[in-house]
Amino acid sequence: MAKKKKAFDKLQWIAAYKSFVLEKGELPATVRELAEMAGQTFPDFKKQFTDLRQLETAVIALYFKEANDLLMADEKFEEYSNKEKQLAFLYVMIEKAGADEVFLQEFQRLKKTDRGFAVRLMRFLNRQELSWAELSWGASTAERVGVNPKQAALIQHALSTLMFFLKDYSEEKQDTDAYIEKTTDVLYRLTDTSTVRSMVDLGKFLFSRRKTTFSWE
Amino acid sequence: MGQDKIAVSKYQRAGKLVNTGAKVGANYMKHYAKKLTGSKATKQDLEEENAKDDYSAFSELKGGPLKVAQMLSMGDQVLPKAYVDQFALAQNQVTPLSLPLVRKTFRKYFEKDPLQLFDEFSTEAVNAASIGQVHKGRKGKQEFAIKIQYPGVADSLQSDLRLIAPIATRFLGLKKKEVAPYFEEVERKLMEETDYRKELQNANEIISGCGNLEGIHFPEFDPQLSTDRIITMTWLKGLSLNDWLATDPSQEDRNRIGQLLWDFYQHQFHLLRVIHADPHPGNFIITPENELGVIDFGCIKHIPSDFYASYEKLMRSGQEQDSPELIDALFALELLHDGDSEKDQATIMGVFGSMFQLVGQPFYSETFDFSNDSFFEKIYSTGMALSKDSSYRNLSARGSRHFIYFNRTYFGLYQLLHQLKANIHTGQWTFIAA
Numbered sequence: 304m305a306k307k308k309k310a311f312d313k314l315q316w317i318a319a320y321k322s323f324v325l326e327k328g329e330l331p332a333t334v335r336e337l338a339e340m341a342g343q344t345f346p347d348f349k350k351q352f353t354d355l356r357q358l359e360t361a362v363i364a365l366y367f368k369e370a371n372d373l374l375m376a377d378e379k380f381e382e383y384s385n386k387e388k389q390l391a392f393l394y395v396m397i398e399k400a401g402a403d404e405v406f407l408q409e410f411q412r413l414k415k416t417d418r419g420f421a422v423r424l425m426r427f428l429n430r431q432e433l434s435w436a437e438l439s440w441g442a443s444t445a446e447r448v449g450v451n452p453k454q455a456a457l458i459q460h461a462l463s464t465l466m467f468f469l470k471d472y473s474e475e476k477q478d479t480d481a482y483i484e485k486t487t488d489v490l491y492r493l494t495d496t497s498t499v500r501s502m503v504d505l506g507k508f509l510f511s512r513r514k515t516t517f518s519w520e
Numbered sequence: 521m522g523q524d525k526i527a528v529s530k531y532q533r534a535g536k537l538v539n540t541g542a543k544v545g546a547n548y549m550k551h552y553a554k555k556l557t558g559s560k561a562t563k564q565d566l567e568e569e570n571a572k573d574d575y576s577a578f579s580e581l582k583g584g585p586l587k588v589a590q591m592l593s594m595g596d597q598v599l600p601k602a603y604v605d606q607f608a609l610a611q612n613q614v615t616p617l618s619l620p621l622v623r624k625t626f627r628k629y630f631e632k633d634p635l636q637l638f639d640e641f642s643t644e645a646v647n648a649a650s651i652g653q654v655h656k657g658r659k660g661k662q663e664f665a666i667k668i669q670y671p672g673v674a675d676s677l678q679s680d681l682r683l684i685a686p687i688a689t690r691f692l693g694l695k696k697k698e699v700a701p702y703f704e705e706v707e708r709k710l711m712e713e714t715d716y717r718k719e720l721q722n723a724n725e726i727i728s729g730c731g732n733l734e735g736i737h738f739p740e741f742d743p744q745l746s747t748d749r750i751i752t753m754t755w756l757k758g759l760s761l762n763d764w765l766a767t768d769p770s771q772e773d774r775n776r777i778g779q780l781l782w783d784f785y786q787h788q789f790h791l792l793r794v795i796h797a798d799p800h801p802g803n804f805i806i807t808p809e810n811e812l813g814v815i816d817f818g819c820i821k822h823i824p825s826d827f828y829a830s831y832e833k834l835m836r837s838g839q840e841q842d843s844p845e846l847i848d849a850l851f852a853l854e855l856l857h858d859g860d861s862e863k864d865q866a867t868i869m870g871v872f873g874s875m876f877q878l879v880g881q882p883f884y885s886e887t888f889d890f891s892n893d894s895f896f897e898k899i900y901s902t903g904m905a906l907s908k909d910s911s912y913r914n915l916s917a918r919g920s921r922h923f924i925y926f927n928r929t930y931f932g933l934y935q936l937l938h939q940l941k942a943n944i945h946t947g948q949w950t951f952i953a954a
Contacts, residue, residue: 390618
């Protein structure tokens, strides 16, 4: 009788899921199917994930986590401006995802009809402690109640970059670099509230001086 | 770090150009509305408004249109002044790319961060060009200029050129088939500029042929730190030509730099038969010793032997109207076509005669004073008159495709010498048998 493998941790289940998709060209229909191929059992799986849906979101979220952890360990990261932090995150995340490009393209093709996946993924990522998002935009995760719109915007931006990357057929994926530069620029320009703050400040000032400023008396 | 947005897809880029067209149209409307209401509205105001809108769209697009803007601004006698003022901005002002992308590009090609390769590396670009940006680095005592290309430039250039071609064809009233060879020449050259390995080859070719010229300096290129998207060269100390001119140099120094420029170009044309074809002020450095530094070898033009020989014949016989040698040269250079009517031939000979007498002046005199405004104004007014002359406008497109970059080079050189207000010796160069 073959010796049973040691129970997988989360990362090993993620690797097994990728192998399954690459080898079979389809998504595992049940946990048992995946576990059987990985030489694991259903209870082993349940120790790490509640169901396949949770595992699937963890597969994509891992690129975010790995990029996040790498940047936190990079001494240059702190010297970057907020916008550069977001740019750096996207480049590292795409580099990580690029190593799994074949899997991701297959996964994207197979998940095309699962409309709930994107929502689940966003919810999952929004619950994660992603220091990069906090540092890139002051999107604090510590005292958050519900979804932080700033972190959600940065995550959405990162996911759109991943989608663009998977359909980028330009030489050396240069268009993805251009996409990252251009969209980050637009994102930070659109959300620059300094003009609005100045207008509010001016409005308050004029309102408080309304009796003297605009009167001939 | 400020980042202006860059239009993304071909369709967005097309939208940007169409938008510019609409704005220029609106400027004309405003101009005529002002006239109707009796307000003061000069043609200069109109041109300035149009030029601002054109430049704004061009600089957002980067790549192709910016290159065209740069090419157009080379000769301020070819375009109205307001256009040149705005387009001239394109020569040194494009928004930079981010440091994370610079680091990523280094890691991709060299598997190292810039600071692992250099003792110091500027986090922000010190200069920006139409297809790349320049960072400054230092290793030991040696300073370096590191040029990094914007991503996706080659694709953007191609899609921009495909947009510009029909617009330009319609604007100039030309036939697509007739102008195709010219657009192909421009596309080929612009695509060459996106390959930094090619630039390295170009640089080696020019430097090895001009390295012994006195008073002219070139950077040393580092092939180990150069790829198709990064090019590394030693930093030439000094000021760009425009910055140097802003220091109000003496006439003697202006003449000296002008002479170095003239000799550099004649040496390339006559002896090397290859010319640095991008003579805009940002590509020249004036060293602390008031000598000429030449940077950026992205655009060079090889002069084919038959073009050189025909051009020589043209220059030799150009002042003798109707001589058989001149007519031979005009046919060889595709300025006259076999199918031309006698009337067309007469028009071409007339136009050629007047332009040649004018533009060729520096070549037929021992010295030439490029500070002479009337010389440039006359070139401009003759060009404008020709553009309105229906017998000339109705002619088919003509001239060897090699004229595009050849003329660009010489008009660019004239323009630089005019900016320098240089009075120089021009007559000592003669054609050398091919």
